[in-house]
Amino acid sequence: MPGKNKAMEVLLSRASTDRLIAPAPKGAVLMQILSTSLRAPDHGRMRPWRFVTVTGKHRAAFADLLVAAMRRTDPDMKSAKLEKKRVRYAEVPMTIILGMDLHPDAKIPVDEQVMAVAAGAMNVLNALHAAGFGGMWVSGAFQNDETFRKMLGFTREQKIAGFLQVGTVEGRAVTSNRPDIDLYHARWKGDPVAFGADK
Numbered sequence: 731m732p733g734k735n736k737a738m739e740v741l742l743s744r745a746s747t748d749r750l751i752a753p754a755p756k757g758a759v760l761m762q763i764l765s766t767s768l769r770a771p772d773h774g775r776m777r778p779w780r781f782v783t784v785t786g787k788h789r790a791a792f793a794d795l796l797v798a799a800m801r802r803t804d805p806d807m808k809s810a811k812l813e814k815k816r817v818r819y820a821e822v823p824m825t826i827i828l829g830m831d832l833h834p835d836a837k838i839p840v841d842e843q844v845m846a847v848a849a850g851a852m853n854v855l856n857a858l859h860a861a862g863f864g865g866m867w868v869s870g871a872f873q874n875d876e877t878f879r880k881m882l883g884f885t886r887e888q889k890i891a892g893f894l895q896v897g898t899v900e901g902r903a904v905t906s907n908r909p910d911i912d913l914y915h916a917r918w919k920g921d922p923v924a925f926g927a928d929k
Protein backbone atom coordinates (compact mmCIF):
# COMPACT_ATOMS: atom_id res chain seq x y z
CA MET A 731 0.00 0.00 0.00
CA PRO A 732 1.31 3.46 -0.82
CA GLY A 733 2.08 5.70 2.12
CA LYS A 734 -0.62 8.05 3.32
CA ASN A 735 0.65 11.01 5.22
CA LYS A 736 0.19 14.77 5.33
CA ALA A 737 3.12 15.57 3.03
CA MET A 738 1.87 13.13 0.39
CA GLU A 739 -1.64 14.52 0.63
CA VAL A 740 -0.31 18.04 0.11
CA LEU A 741 1.77 17.04 -2.92
CA LEU A 742 -1.10 15.08 -4.46
CA SER A 743 -3.69 17.80 -4.01
CA ARG A 744 -1.95 21.01 -5.13
CA ALA A 745 -3.57 22.80 -8.04
CA SER A 746 -3.25 26.25 -9.51
CA THR A 747 -5.97 28.82 -9.28
CA ASP A 748 -6.46 32.48 -10.06
CA ARG A 749 -9.29 32.74 -7.49
CA LEU A 750 -7.04 34.51 -5.01
CA ILE A 751 -8.09 36.87 -2.24
CA ALA A 752 -6.41 38.29 0.89
CA PRO A 753 -4.59 37.33 2.97
CA ALA A 754 -1.31 36.34 1.39
CA PRO A 755 1.35 34.85 3.66
CA LYS A 756 3.63 37.34 5.40
CA GLY A 757 6.45 37.59 7.92
CA ALA A 758 7.94 34.37 9.23
CA VAL A 759 5.36 32.23 7.41
CA LEU A 760 6.33 33.78 4.07
CA MET A 761 10.02 33.32 4.79
CA GLN A 762 9.42 29.68 5.69
CA ILE A 763 7.52 29.16 2.43
CA LEU A 764 10.29 30.81 0.39
CA SER A 765 12.93 28.80 2.25
CA THR A 766 11.61 25.63 0.66
CA SER A 767 13.08 26.85 -2.65
CA LEU A 768 16.55 26.41 -1.18
CA ARG A 769 15.81 22.67 -0.87
CA ALA A 770 15.63 22.33 -4.65
CA PRO A 771 18.41 20.43 -6.40
CA ASP A 772 21.07 22.90 -7.51
CA HIS A 773 23.96 21.58 -9.59
CA GLY A 774 27.19 23.31 -8.62
CA ARG A 775 25.55 25.23 -5.79
CA MET A 776 24.84 28.10 -8.14
CA ARG A 777 22.02 29.33 -5.88
CA PRO A 778 20.18 30.99 -8.78
CA TRP A 779 16.94 31.81 -6.92
CA ARG A 780 15.98 35.47 -6.55
CA PHE A 781 12.54 36.31 -5.19
CA VAL A 782 10.96 39.74 -5.20
CA THR A 783 7.65 40.10 -3.38
CA VAL A 784 5.14 42.81 -4.21
CA THR A 785 2.27 43.50 -1.81
CA GLY A 786 0.03 46.23 -0.42
CA LYS A 787 0.27 49.77 -1.73
CA HIS A 788 3.20 48.89 -4.04
CA ARG A 789 1.03 46.66 -6.22
CA ALA A 790 -0.42 49.53 -8.24
CA ALA A 791 2.98 50.94 -9.24
CA PHE A 792 4.21 47.42 -10.06
CA ALA A 793 1.13 46.82 -12.22
CA ASP A 794 1.89 50.07 -14.08
CA LEU A 795 5.51 48.97 -14.69
CA LEU A 796 4.35 45.60 -15.94
CA VAL A 797 1.77 47.06 -18.31
CA ALA A 798 4.35 49.50 -19.69
CA ALA A 799 6.63 46.51 -20.39
CA MET A 800 3.75 44.70 -22.10
CA ARG A 801 3.11 47.73 -24.27
CA ARG A 802 6.79 47.97 -25.26
CA THR A 803 6.90 44.25 -26.03
CA ASP A 804 3.72 44.25 -28.08
CA PRO A 805 2.73 47.74 -29.23
CA ASP A 806 -0.38 46.28 -30.88
CA MET A 807 -1.77 44.80 -27.67
CA LYS A 808 -5.37 45.90 -27.13
CA SER A 809 -5.88 48.42 -24.35
CA ALA A 810 -8.66 46.27 -22.86
CA LYS A 811 -6.17 43.42 -22.38
CA LEU A 812 -3.58 45.76 -20.89
CA GLU A 813 -6.17 47.16 -18.50
CA LYS A 814 -7.22 43.64 -17.46
CA LYS A 815 -3.59 42.80 -16.62
CA ARG A 816 -3.13 46.07 -14.75
CA VAL A 817 -6.18 45.40 -12.59
CA ARG A 818 -5.10 41.81 -12.00
CA TYR A 819 -1.62 42.70 -10.74
CA ALA A 820 -2.94 45.64 -8.73
CA GLU A 821 -5.51 43.42 -7.00
CA VAL A 822 -3.89 40.02 -6.47
CA PRO A 823 -2.76 40.01 -2.81
CA MET A 824 0.88 39.20 -3.59
CA THR A 825 3.07 38.71 -6.62
CA ILE A 826 6.33 36.84 -6.23
CA ILE A 827 8.66 37.69 -9.09
CA LEU A 828 10.75 34.63 -9.89
CA GLY A 829 14.21 35.93 -10.64
CA MET A 830 17.04 33.78 -12.01
CA ASP A 831 20.65 34.71 -11.37
CA LEU A 832 22.17 33.04 -14.43
CA HIS A 833 25.81 32.50 -15.25
CA PRO A 834 26.14 31.62 -18.95
CA ASP A 835 29.92 31.16 -18.64
CA ALA A 836 29.80 28.78 -15.68
CA LYS A 837 30.63 25.07 -15.94
CA ILE A 838 27.02 24.23 -15.14
CA PRO A 839 24.84 24.68 -18.25
CA VAL A 840 22.35 27.56 -18.07
CA ASP A 841 19.51 25.07 -18.68
CA GLU A 842 20.41 23.38 -15.41
CA GLN A 843 20.52 26.71 -13.61
CA VAL A 844 17.05 27.49 -14.95
CA MET A 845 15.80 24.06 -13.87
CA ALA A 846 17.06 24.71 -10.33
CA VAL A 847 14.96 27.89 -10.27
CA ALA A 848 11.93 26.01 -11.58
CA ALA A 849 12.40 23.26 -8.99
CA GLY A 850 12.61 25.94 -6.30
CA ALA A 851 9.45 27.63 -7.58
CA MET A 852 7.63 24.30 -7.48
CA ASN A 853 8.63 23.86 -3.85
CA VAL A 854 7.23 27.31 -3.12
CA LEU A 855 3.92 26.43 -4.81
CA ASN A 856 3.71 23.25 -2.77
CA ALA A 857 4.65 25.09 0.43
CA LEU A 858 1.98 27.72 -0.23
CA HIS A 859 -0.56 24.93 -0.55
CA ALA A 860 0.74 23.18 2.58
CA ALA A 861 0.37 26.44 4.52
CA GLY A 862 -3.21 26.92 3.35
CA PHE A 863 -2.59 29.43 0.55
CA GLY A 864 -3.02 29.30 -3.20
CA GLY A 865 -0.83 30.32 -6.08
CA MET A 866 -0.42 30.30 -9.80
CA TRP A 867 2.68 30.59 -11.97
CA VAL A 868 2.15 33.00 -14.86
CA SER A 869 4.45 34.49 -17.44
CA GLY A 870 4.64 36.63 -20.53
CA ALA A 871 7.08 37.78 -23.19
CA PHE A 872 7.18 41.19 -21.46
CA GLN A 873 9.15 39.65 -18.60
CA ASN A 874 12.24 39.81 -20.82
CA ASP A 875 11.88 43.57 -21.31
CA GLU A 876 15.22 45.05 -20.30
CA THR A 877 13.80 48.27 -18.82
CA PHE A 878 11.28 46.34 -16.74
CA ARG A 879 13.96 44.02 -15.36
CA LYS A 880 16.29 46.95 -14.67
CA MET A 881 13.60 48.90 -12.84
CA LEU A 882 13.01 45.90 -10.60
CA GLY A 883 16.72 45.74 -9.78
CA PHE A 884 17.74 42.80 -11.93
CA THR A 885 21.08 42.89 -13.73
CA ARG A 886 21.63 41.94 -17.36
CA GLU A 887 22.16 38.26 -16.49
CA GLN A 888 19.34 38.14 -13.96
CA LYS A 889 16.32 36.98 -15.92
CA ILE A 890 12.69 36.44 -14.93
CA ALA A 891 11.15 32.96 -14.95
CA GLY A 892 7.66 34.31 -14.37
CA PHE A 893 5.48 35.40 -11.50
CA LEU A 894 3.67 33.57 -8.74
CA GLN A 895 0.33 35.16 -8.05
CA VAL A 896 -0.41 34.39 -4.43
CA GLY A 897 -3.24 34.67 -1.94
CA THR A 898 -5.93 32.67 -0.21
CA VAL A 899 -8.13 30.51 -2.42
CA GLU A 900 -11.57 32.09 -2.71
CA GLY A 901 -14.49 29.77 -2.10
CA ARG A 902 -14.21 26.04 -2.45
CA ALA A 903 -10.81 24.37 -2.59
CA VAL A 904 -9.45 23.80 -6.07
CA THR A 905 -9.94 20.31 -7.37
CA SER A 906 -8.58 19.36 -10.72
CA ASN A 907 -8.39 15.87 -12.05
CA ARG A 908 -5.10 14.52 -13.29
CA PRO A 909 -4.42 11.77 -15.80
CA ASP A 910 -3.35 8.30 -14.67
CA ILE A 911 0.38 8.16 -13.97
CA ASP A 912 0.54 4.86 -15.89
CA LEU A 913 0.31 6.95 -19.07
CA TYR A 914 3.56 8.68 -18.20
CA HIS A 915 5.60 5.85 -16.77
CA ALA A 916 7.24 2.91 -18.45
CA ARG A 917 9.46 0.24 -17.01
CA TRP A 918 12.62 -0.28 -19.04
CA LYS A 919 13.29 -3.95 -19.65
CA GLY A 920 16.03 -3.76 -22.26
CA ASP A 921 13.97 -2.63 -25.25
CA PRO A 922 12.88 0.90 -26.13
CA VAL A 923 9.89 1.96 -24.05
CA ALA A 924 6.53 3.26 -25.27
CA PHE A 925 4.36 5.58 -23.24
CA GLY A 926 0.61 5.26 -22.99
CA ALA A 927 0.44 9.05 -23.34
CA ASP A 928 1.97 8.85 -26.82
CA LYS A 929 -0.41 6.22 -28.22
Ligand SMILES: Cc1cc2nc3c(=O)[nH]c(=O)nc-3n(C[C@H](O)[C@H](O)[C@H](O)COP(=O)(O)O)c2cc1C
Nearest residue numbers: 744745746747865866867868869870891892893906
Ligand atom coordinates in the same frame (compact mmCIF):
# COMPACT_ATOMS: atom_id res chain seq x y z
C1 LIG B 1 6.86 28.60 -16.56
C2 LIG B 1 5.36 28.59 -16.54
C3 LIG B 1 4.66 29.68 -17.02
C4 LIG B 1 3.27 29.69 -17.03
N1 LIG B 1 2.60 30.78 -17.51
C5 LIG B 1 1.25 30.79 -17.52
C6 LIG B 1 0.53 31.93 -17.97
O1 LIG B 1 1.10 32.95 -18.35
N2 LIG B 1 -0.82 31.88 -17.98
C7 LIG B 1 -1.50 30.76 -17.57
O2 LIG B 1 -2.73 30.76 -17.61
N3 LIG B 1 -0.85 29.67 -17.10
C8 LIG B 1 0.51 29.66 -17.07
N4 LIG B 1 1.17 28.57 -16.60
C9 LIG B 1 0.40 27.41 -16.17
C10 LIG B 1 -0.23 27.57 -14.79
O3 LIG B 1 0.73 28.00 -13.85
C11 LIG B 1 -0.84 26.24 -14.29
O4 LIG B 1 0.14 25.28 -14.19
C12 LIG B 1 -1.95 25.77 -15.20
O5 LIG B 1 -3.02 26.67 -15.12
C13 LIG B 1 -2.43 24.35 -14.84
O6 LIG B 1 -2.82 24.29 -13.52
P1 LIG B 1 -2.19 23.22 -12.52
O7 LIG B 1 -0.87 23.81 -12.03
O8 LIG B 1 -3.19 23.04 -11.45
O9 LIG B 1 -1.97 21.98 -13.32
C14 LIG B 1 2.56 28.56 -16.54
C15 LIG B 1 3.28 27.48 -16.01
C16 LIG B 1 4.66 27.50 -16.01
C17 LIG B 1 5.40 26.32 -15.45
